[in-house]
């Protein structure tokens with residue numbers, strides 16, 4: 215059904231949206247997507263990409279972007295224009311979705327701090343994936359806000375280094391892309 | 392039936408299967424196998440240009456004047472980088488083009504090999520799509536897919552980068568007859584519900600205007616036919632962008648002239664004051680809208696476009712219709728007919744009268760002169776003396792381009808080739824080469840500026856080699872006139888580097904090329920000399936000396952709205968644009 219588009223100018227304020235892009239996994243496809251964002255001055259807050267259907271050579275790209283509603287609609291339409299792009303879904307606009315991120319976090323410390331670090335890790339369900347007498351590496355998965363929170367709690371306890379995968383997301387319910 | 396052949400032979404066979412008759416190119420190490428295959432074939436004629444940019448513009452002219460796909464063949468490295476301007480030009484103006492580039496052999500890719508450049512990387516953002524062919528097995532599909540992508544939906548340029556080892560490799564070729572694509576599926580039919588609503592809106596409109604664009608030309612003759620029919624059925628006035636000229640005839644009664652920055656007063660006022668705007672295959676470019684927040688404040692807007700991303704990009708519209716405008720207009724005609732057979736001329740009388748008042752302003756008027764040739768006069772004479780011929784016009788970029796759009800009138804589509812989106816100086820001469828290759832017996836004229844034409848002048852040599860009697864009609868004002876005009880408007884008349892202290896003698900230059908040269912600086916001799924140009928069966932460089940500091944008016948100054956046009960009698964144009972407008976281009 216056609217949609218009138220008056221509501222596009224409803225707001226000049228920016229919103230954060232998660233887009234999921236189904237693409238043919240051919241050489242250069244990621245460069246096309248990223249190049250489009252830089253060429254048109256769109257923001258990328260987070261980007262993840264991986265092959266999801268090996269037999270059909272398909273990959274999913276998850277992009278978190280921040281833009282006004284009008285620009286968001288342009289981003290989606292411009293992505294859809296790329297030849298190897300099958301579909302683009304704005305998960306934020308389409309209702310509830312699940313969003314997860316994985317982080318590896320290195321914390322160094324001794325004594326009280328070390329005990330506190332472990333206690334918090336347990337509360338956040340972060341796994342210890344490496345340990346030495348004066349350090350841990352934790353693996354934590356969850357919504358970005360949870361990861362964020364855990365990292366900030368580690369800060370005073372001897373945070374050394376963080377790596378994050380960026381956000382990946384899927385819609386709820388039985389419908390697929 | 393699959394046939395075994397080399398990659399290079401596949402290229403030629405695919406061109407033959409695509410019914411390509413002419414390609415424009417320039418050889419080099421990385422495309423020698425393809426040139427060898429060309430040498431041994433007699434179906435595809437290769438036109439040897441003098442610079443790869445020339446090949447791309449020639450292909451654009453060829454494409455725009457025929458509705459077919461333009462084809463370019465260039466070598467790796469500098470051949471490919473020289474093609475970039477023309478590819479970008481074709482992208483912005485939606486011109487179908489396939490550009491085949493040679494590449495260093497696959498094992499050498501990435502090693503900074505001789506004449507290697509990252510062609511797909513460089514052209515990724517200036518093509519509709521591009522391919523690097525890694526194996527000869529992929530070549531037949533890619534060749535044909537490239538033509539499908541370039542010509543379907545919103546047309547555009549496609550690059551196929553073929554490493555030299557792939558050109559030598561043997562493989563099986565069969566024409567895959569591609570007529571669809573797994574992921575790229577342009578929407579041709581417009582949504583019926585939306586078209587119905589559009590017709591209802593049109594039936595109620597009191598101050599309607601059709602705003603048409605290059606998309607009508609892209610769509611083809613059927614779209615032109617339906618547009619004219621729709622205009623006649625409704626009685627609504629029609630304006631067009633620079634890219635759409637000729638779709639609606641300039642001698643039609645409802646014609647308002649071109650709109651936009653250098654459009655007519657009546658077209659721009661109609662856009663500003665209308666209550667219903669029907670945009671057909673145009674993209675609300677900034678040359679059209681002027682100040683966005685003051686653009687046509689009281690209208691409802693219908694936008695028909697094949698590219699969903701064109702819709703709501705610059706201007707948010709009320710009723711988008713995604714589809715080929717030929718299909719959509721045809722459907723509109725049918726639905727309109729089902730409701731009424733009478734145009735709404737009566738109902739919109741006050742509006743038409745208002746438009747007549749705007750027309751009476753005569754915004755294209757200029758001061759005549761007996762002693763010097765006015766550039767507008769030169770175009771007028773050129774039009775009068777050629778209008779009954781089979782004429783095609785190309786242009787360079789600048790004031791002369793705008794004067795051509797204003798004072799040369801087009802009654803048919805595909806007769807007007809100009810670089811609109813990118814505004815590429817040097818487009819017109821090679822484009823006229825391409826047009827003349829496609830229309831050997833037609834009169835093909837490049838309306839040029841003395842600065843622009845020097846950017847691709849070398850293609851005169853191509854014209855001479857192939858006996859293409861293109862006419863290069865130079866409005867020589869010794870200035871980069873458009874730049875000078877903006878310096879007058881914005882920079883206190885400080886003409887920094889916009890005057891050509893030294894210019895070639897164009898008549899001698901013509902002779903050096905083996906073409907014919909004409910110079911004219913007297914309005915009384917102009918007609919005779921134009922006739923001399925038309926009648927000689929040779930390429931001609933016509934050096935038409937015109938007023939040096941003429942301004943191209945009317946004009947919507949940057950940062951202003953449609954109703955704030957500078958008209959020909961506006962005094963002191965140096966004080967119109969404010970600080971905010973100055974930063975715009």
Ligand SMILES: Cc1cc2nc3c(=O)[nH]c(=O)nc-3n(C[C@H](O)[C@H](O)[C@H](O)COP(=O)(O)OP(=O)(O)OC[C@H]3O[C@@H](n4cnc5c(N)ncnc54)[C@H](O)[C@@H]3O)c2cc1C
Pocket residue numbers: 483484485544545546603604605606607609610631632633634635649650651652653654671672673674675676678679695696697698701714715716717788789792793810811812813814815873
């Ligand atoms: C010096 C200079 C001055 C200029 N001044 C002016 C001016 O005063 N006035 C002016 O008009 N222009 C002017 N231009 C040109 C301007 O920059 C733009 O190129 C032009 O306005 C764009 O035309 P368009 O909107 O018709 O779009 P095009 O670039 O022709 O794009 C066509 C649109 O139609 C769509 N389309 C394509 N195929 C189809 C189809 N089959 N069905 C439906 N839709 C389709 C496309 O998706 C696109 O949105 C000037 C250029 C220069 C260099």
Ligand SMILES: Cc1ncc(C[n+]2csc(CCOP(=O)(O)OP(=O)(O)O)c2C)c(N)n1
Pocket residue numbers: 787788789790791792814815816817839840841842843844866868870871872873874
């Ligand atoms: C390749 C390129 N470089 C620079 C420009 C900027 N530019 C636009 S018009 C113009 C002057 C054109 O001069 P001329 O060809 O003499 O035309 P006139 O305006 O005098 O008619 C220039 C430099 C451009 N459009 N293209």
Ligand SMILES: [Mg+2]
Pocket residue numbers: 789840841842866867868869870871872
């Ligand atoms: Mg000039």
